[in-house]
Amino acid sequence: MGAWSGAGAGGGGGAGVATSANFTNNSTVIGGAGGDGANTSRGQNSGGGGGGAGVYVVGNSTLVTITNNGTITGGAGGLNSAWPVYYGATGGAGEGGAAGSIRTGGSQGTSSQGGAGIIGANIAVINNGTITGGIGGTGGLNAGVQNDAVTFQSGTNSLTLTTKSVISGVVSANGNDDTLTLQNTLSKIDGGQSDGANISATQYKGFEHLVVNGGRWTVGGSAIVSGETTLNGGALVVTGPAALGVQAITAQGGAIEASGDQVLNQSFVLKNNPYGASTSGLVVQGADNLVLSGVLSDVGRLTKNGSGTLTLTADNTYTGGTVFAGGVVSVDKEVRLGGGDLTFNGGTLQVMGTSWTSTNRAVSLQAGGGTFDIEDAANNFAVTQGVAGAGGLTKSGSGTLTLSGANSYTGATTVSAGTLVVANDNTGGGTTTVDVGAGLQIGTGGVSGSLAGDIVNNGTLVVDRSNAFDLANVISGTGSLTKNGAGTLTLSGVNSYTGGTTVSAGILTLTGDNTGGGTTTVDAGAVLQIGTGGTSGNLAGDIANNGALVVNRSDALNLANAISGAGSLMKSGAGTLTLSGANSYTGATTVSAGTLTQGAAGGFSTASSRYDVDTDGTLDLGGFDTMLAALYNAGTINMNVGAAGSTLMVNGDYVGHDGTIVFNTVLGDDNSKTDKLMVGGDTAGNTNVQVVNRDGLGAQTVKGIEIITVGGQSNGVFSLVSDYRTKDGRKAVVGGAYAYTLHQGPARGANDGNWYLISQLEDIKPDNPATRRVSDTPDAPDTPAPRYSANVPVYEGYVQTMQALNKPSTLQERVGKRYMTGENGDGRTSGGMVDAHGIWARIQGAHDRLEPTTLTGMKQEINTFILQAGVDGQFYEDENGKLIAGITGQYGTARSNIVARDGDGRISTNAWSLGATATWIGNDGFYVDTQGQVTWFESDLNSDTADVGLASGRKATGYALSVETGKRIALNGNWALTPQAQLIWSSINADDFEDVWQANISVARGNSFAARFGLAASYDSSWQGSDGRVVNTSVYGITNLYQEFLGGTRVNISGVDFSTDNDRTWAGIGAGGTYAWAGGKYLIFGQGTINTSLDHFADSYAIKGDVGFKVKW
Template sequence: MAKNHQKQRFSPQAPPRFSPLPKAIPILVAAVFYAPQWAQAACTGTTTVSCTGALSGSLSYGSSIGEIDFLNANLAGSVNLNNPSGASTLTVTGSTLSASMQSALQVNNANGAVSLTLDAASQVVATPNGGQSNGAVQITTSVSNSGNIQLNNAASINAPGGLLVWNNGSGSAAISNSGTVTASGQSGLGATTEGGGSINVTNAANGQVQVQSNNGIDTHSNGVSGDTLIVNNGKVSSGSASGINSTSNGGNITIQNNGLIDSGNSAISVNSFSTGNVNIVSKGALNASGTGTYAININSNGGQVSIDSSTAPVRGAITVSATNGGVQGTVGNVTSNGTNAVALFFTGNNVSASGVTLNTVAGTDISTTFSGVAILSQGSTGGINLTTNGTIGGTQAVGRSGVVANITGAGNTANVQLQINNTVNATRTAVQGSTVGSGNVSIVGNGALSSQSGYGINAIAAGGNINVSANSAVTGVTALRGSSPNGSVALIANANLTGTGAVPLSGDLSGVALQVANASQASVDNYATATTQSTTSAVVDINAGSAVVNNHAGATLTGASDFAVNGRTGNVTINNDGTLYGYVTLQGSGNAFNNNSSQSFDLRNYVAGVQSVAVAQINGVFNNNANGVLRLLAVSNPQSVNNSGAWQTAGSLLPGNGVVQGQLTGVSNFTNSGVITLQGVDNGAGQAVAGDLLVITGSHAAGTSGGGVYTSNGGQLRVDTVLNQGGAASLSDVLVLDRTALGSGGATRVFVSRAGGLGSLTGTGATDGIEIIKVLDAGNSAQNAFVLGAPLSAGAFQYQLVQADGQNWYLQSSDLAAIAKIQTMLPLALSEFGLDTLGTLWQRVGDRRYQPQRQDEADSPAIWTRAGGRWGRTEGNIAGNGFSFASAYRLSGDFVEVGADRRLWRGDKGSLIGSAFASHGEGRMSLQDGASGQADLHSNSLGLALTWYGNNGYYLDVLGKWTHYDTELAADSVNGSPDGNGGLLSLETGYQYALNRNWSMVPQWQMVWQNNRLNSYTDSNGDSQPANSDHSLMGRLGVAWRYARPEDEGRGLNAYLKADLLHSFQDNSLVLFSNTPLQFHTQKTSAELGAGGNWSNNKRTVDAYAELNYRHALGSNGSYALGGTVGVRYRW
């Protein structure tokens, strides 16, 4: 920042920047000479002097001269007009005034208005032999109206000093330049007023002011009033001073640049020592070359400062030092070297002071080797309001900070408000806002912010509140930071944040994405992804009396340190609705972790290739709410494993080889309404890996009870387990708790994923089985706190979750798996279904009435169809190696069959009938022993039969049938679809004994052999089940009592009652399920009662027949079946 210029009071003896001739000399000349004196001159006139032609020597005029005109003259000398009494006019047209002295044209102590016009190709040249020129053209006046000074067209001034106007009275000074002014030692265009007159300097579009070592345009308003207006539409350049320099002791200063200002120091320099306002508008370029130069340098003592360079390219810093009046600015492209690009310093102590307001324009960029925007409010009043729409360091990072806005006045109650709408790229802090007063700090980042060695956003307050919102990506050693020891801090991340982990210049934390360094209250809201590249720092770091961390839905907290949240003091509440990776450390007390997210809290400690125990220190309550998921996250292929702090219980493993361990310590109460999962399919391992350990304890040492209570409020626990015989062979994920309680939501449902094992009997003792939940406090383990969430089986065995010792929870197997039961009983069910679809001869084709007189009708070709159904239950025992379990199933089904008959041979003894048929059946077998499972059966059959009908009432039926089976097994969560084929042979015979005209008795005998084979298949657990086949031989012995109405009494009608005894001659079915041989034992003998009938029409072409029967196992009340058939036969 440039230093404040000292206020100057200029006198006629010591004017600013230039010195007119002493007053004594022109007065003396006026007194002695009343006519012009010259050595050689071609000038004529007394009050109006006209000069032309070649002239030499100096021209001096007294007070009587009112006008001097040079027309196409060439004067080798100077012109002096001394003490003109009235208005004076000087015109130089097409002429050259060349003097080898300080001034070529000088008006001294004018008592009237002075108008000077340099027109056409006029030139004024001063080349003093020694010393500095005060101005090639110098005008001194004391009147209220000083006239107009104009350089028109191609006029030029070339001298160590340019054109200088000094009004030591109350008048104004006005200069208009359309020509060229070249000066080497003094200012190009200079205007000074002493008595409050205004100053108006205009450099037109074709005007040029070129100065080597002083100001291009230089104005001084030394009175207590008088405004200054400088308008540059052309080009102003200064080699080592200011392009435009303006000072004022009282009036306003307005500078408008529509052209080019080029300077080796300051393009525009302003010093306002009073309450006058300063207004700078630059639409043209400002170019301050070199290091530490200023495009705009303003020192203001009390008025309002306004800057607008929004459309101008600016090279050099913009610096404002203002007292009381306030600063408003709008800037565009700024490039500076060696100083802050935009620096605004405000030292307001006036209660009405408006502070600093600055805007940058979209589509522009600020570039500097120092800071981009630096605003300092040092007084007791005045806030800071900054809006950036353009970039800062858009193409290359600024050398220091991007934006620094600080209130340093201790009693200042004003606020700092920063809105960053575009990119900021800084070497140090990207954006900082601070106050040592009681005001608030608000920073909104709508553009991408990046810091290489500092903060992305840093907000500091002594007692006010802080609100920081990042709506676009922020990167920094610490991305967002807020500190207000006596106020509140709110950090809001609506876009991704990255703490880089680079070494900070300040020695502060590195790698933190969201930091509350100090606050009485704090809130952190993350709506995006906040991460750290540091391996030691937390993603969120909080030091506050109380704080709330909200990780919103869809948001993520993650980092290379796996350190998600560090709560240093006070009480911290974490509300996780997104994804939180790693662990948390809440060092205060009264903390709460509310896990609401199905995207989960992923507990893990994996840093720089080293896997360690993930310890989350809660020191309060943990609520795993209804949608919450707590995952113990897997680690794949770590470079090394650090087991420091690890604890091991029976069945678990130490971390490593895919096994992980997590500990939640200092948990006074853990309420589980959501999901806790240790399963590999959930935690990234991709498969079940048994041996993980999760400890939830009120203490700070795993394995030592701290009295923490796990409250089951519904929810789930998911573990991986090797399903084997348990005991010393146990290998499972284990949950370790201090105490348990049953909440209003009910028990935690435990879901087990098999990580190996073929299943086995575990025993049912107090410590038999596989321990998956360990409770440290024996007397505080609630009953029914855990239940198995889904049926669990491995191989042939079913596992149950039991609190066997009244304390811990074990998986024990005491029964067969439902799928094993179905597979074992399925062959018998298929045999039963085959018998039901087979039936007897009468059930298949009805009762043919063979009498010699009706033999032709009986032997006629026929087609027939029938349908049937059954419903029944079968019970027995499934036995294996050293065990036997009672079981039962229910079988229901129906079928439809079509066939055709044709006589193959007829003789005196009887006829031989051939039959062909096809059938389709649908059935369902379902478990009836308390287990859940079923098998759907689909069968398609083809068959052939030969039947001998003897004329004496004897018949013999031989039948063969082939069947294809499709089955669909489903038991609990396991299913499979084995298919297969079956063959059946049946031999049936009977003899009809007439008892009287209507009644006869028919003894019957039948043998049925079946062979059913089901192919191998893979069930939904991935277990391969082998092929199984079953052979059966069943015999039936019975008698039927038949009633037939005589033909002369009407249409053919007969009915019958029957009683059968059935017996299975072969052993019970034997299957191999998951390499376990299983056999289903049932009662072999059963009795059956039935009733049926046959009806024929008068023409004997249509028969209808039906039967209903009931079967019951002898010696068992639980095996029975009810069946029936109905058929129609047409013959011709």
């Protein structure tokens, strides 16, 4: 059979664009398609023609840049004649017919090749669109094979892909310094990381250099380039380490990201970005873990982003510093981090093992903060430079991080695990949070270490400084605080942490309130101080005190906490500390200042080895029966407040150092309710005893009121803090009307060494004061008698003093002589009688010395002064005489000096009186004079013995009535006798009062009813003066007899009556005279008297003088 002859292959396609200059495509370029193949007559198939290139660069002598923003496609290959060809007989010879029959047995032709998308030499292709290699023709062998998308024929070429780039087909470089560049957009460097295509060596062949300027590109498989890789921006996602080749990678701001955990052995050269981008050096990002075992070198920095962990294992030499912006950078040595600062913005530095223990690098915390993860519990890692920045710091890992620089970062601090030690000052001010199981330590035993912000402590807070340090931060949370170091730590914030406090060394001072609770433990040699003398400082929990507890506040503080342990307690400061917990501590208790009060039974520890009360201190039992081991007292001990009946039992010794014990006693008889000191051991030293009378009315004792009992040697001296010192030299306190003195041993019986309050006199040697008041003092009784208070004699003379101003005068004393000798000397003419109309005034002075009968033997001297004035007028007249009436006003003062066995004193009384008078003057010489007067008194009472004002401004009202009658009997023209009689009633009604010693004083009886019988002998004369008017004179002498009918006065002093009975029968003599001139218009008069008791002649007496003046109107 004959064969098919090949009539010739199809023709090749032409280039879409043929150029030798730069070309930018913004549309579609397609290479020419190859011609189709044909069948020969011999049954042979001829191939189709090859497709033309989309862009064909020819004839260029310099670099040509092809920029594709559209579509470039190589021409398709021509169709191959692909009919079946049969040759040889298969049942018959085939033969071409007119219709073009198909013969079998022939061979199939080779397929035609598609055109390349771009082809040329010395070209730079920038693809922001689609480049596709032409598809080969079909119908023959190798049908449909795609040609290269880009073919670099020779020279130096480059391909730049953006993330919008689509390459369909292989890119073939010639291996001679050709470069593959990957970027985000057409911009040179923009740092963007939008995803681009996967880059593999099977598609991109023959490149020597890889440059990444932007975008996020995934590489894997075998090495993409044979030379170096440069990362200027964007990111390479590495799915296999071989894709990056073996050459050093230059990083100038680009990123590496592991897809799946990866280990890269390549070295990296970290440089600053030459294009001025915001990043430089190497960025490692992504969520998967990456190990870089190659060396990182040069001047750039390393930045860690993303949540994955970057482990550095080489001895790196880069110097641009490290940025921790996300995830973890894990190293075991400092050399792994090259050189330069450490900058945190959300990432973590993980230090493994114990080889790296400190760094002197500058550490900056940006807004995202940073974490130091010290993994090994044995590693105490120190940052010696100050940490700065606005971000926060987190400490994680079981190891210790020590910040020994001066820190200024302002963000929060979190200790999530392990321990953070602040060895220097942190002035930033952010809140520090300590998680459960973690620890924060401030200071390392030196003089530095502080935090400015508040602390939320749910773990352990330790403060260890050797100097004074004020931690003003507010501490809250469930964690504990431990004070180490020899210095003084002051907590001045209002703290609420609940995990308890331990003071292992030095002094912990609380000036703020800790309301959180938790037990506070004070170790031996350490001190816990609450307050510094102000009004703040407190804690809520119990106290296990094996060191020293000091409370120093100026106000009241109730410490309800239970205090236990072997330590001591000291109360200082001017305030009051109340202990109301169930306390059992065994150390000494010292009250150096202020008051330590027992707020509940058992508040004072019975196990405390000794109680010391210093000079400025007060121990207040709070009214509870109390047992103490031993007591040394230089201050004050209060048994109770407001009530009596408490017992202080001192099991051991009591020693007084001039201190004071305040006993509350209902002062009365032997069985009076009282506080009591019971000493089981010995007593020594000197102690003052202050007795506060709790509403006791006083009574006479027999043995006395026992207030102190002594089981051992009673060598202590107890001296009464007295209201006053008695006249026999005893210190005394007042209970009602009685004075109590303190004695060792009872008043009756053997001296038992106990101490008693006794209200009876002992063997008293009489005083002889020779005072200015009286000449002697009553003798003391021979047998014991009640010891009355120094106020009693004063009150015995109280009514007497007022009565001295409450006695109406006689008619003659008040207005002078009513009858005068007339012009004819008959003495009975109307012209001889003083006119009934007039205004008058008089003054009176008197000195009374009284020795009444009283229980105290009181003697009294009263000096009075009275100024009285009145107006008289005639209201009636007939042939028998005249009725004259008038009104009076009076001011008087009385000064009383009192001397008695039980005390001396003074009374000062002022009195204001109003009165009325009515007088019948008969023409026959008979007269009747009546007076009525009311007086208001105000008195001050003082005890000279006690040197105290008993009461002041005491009010009383007096009433007085007088009736006097007599008859003038003329003996001749000049001489006359006037027998006369007078009845005087007076009464004092005084307000009740309580004196300075709380004694209740009332006047039980203040009345007087007395009679006077007198006889006056007068000599009258008259003459005509130079003015032609009558001048009258009268002189007289008088003798009087006085009789008191009532039983004296009585005062009640706290239920005990004290009577003052003056002698009832008195006699006296007097003399006086009247001088009238100008016809009786003007008149002066006066009188002087001296009276004495007839019961005890001259022991009681009164001297009085009057002078007056009257004008007729």
